[in-house]
Amino acid sequence: MQMLLDGLKSLYAYLAVIPVIPFLLIYFGYQFITEDRKKAFRLAMDVTTVFLIGCVAMLLNKLFDGSFGIYTILLIMLLGGGLLGNVQFRKKGAVDVKKVFRAIWRLSFFMMSVLYVLLMVIAASKAIFFQA
Secondary structure, eight states: OOHHHHHHHHHHHHHHSHHHHHHHHHHHHHHHHHOHHHHHHHHHEEEHHHHHHHHHHHHHHHHHTOOOHHHHHHHHHHHHHHHHHHHHHHHHHOOOOHHHHHHHHHHHHHHHHHHHHHHOOOHHHHHOOOOO
């Protein structure tokens, strides 16, 4: 059982380092099966967000010598969900939690993608130019 968990951790780590790979695998695989580009893109976004969150959290921890990366990301997502839920409540009188969650999850994909590129450039620059 422990070997299986270690294998899953390793697989996640490898896929999280370059999240473009799982995105492309899921996108083209699902598109091949269903022939629906929209659904394939959405599914690829949803799955890749998990990998992006893990990678961005690790990069934040590495760059700032801390362990608060995942908590910062989750806090921002929760705050965004609360704000979006508040807007929805004021506009419609009720909150559709599923729609709020989906919106925050997909916005997180774009936010994590930008942060991934930015933090990778910073980490690479730091490793190249500031070696001690």
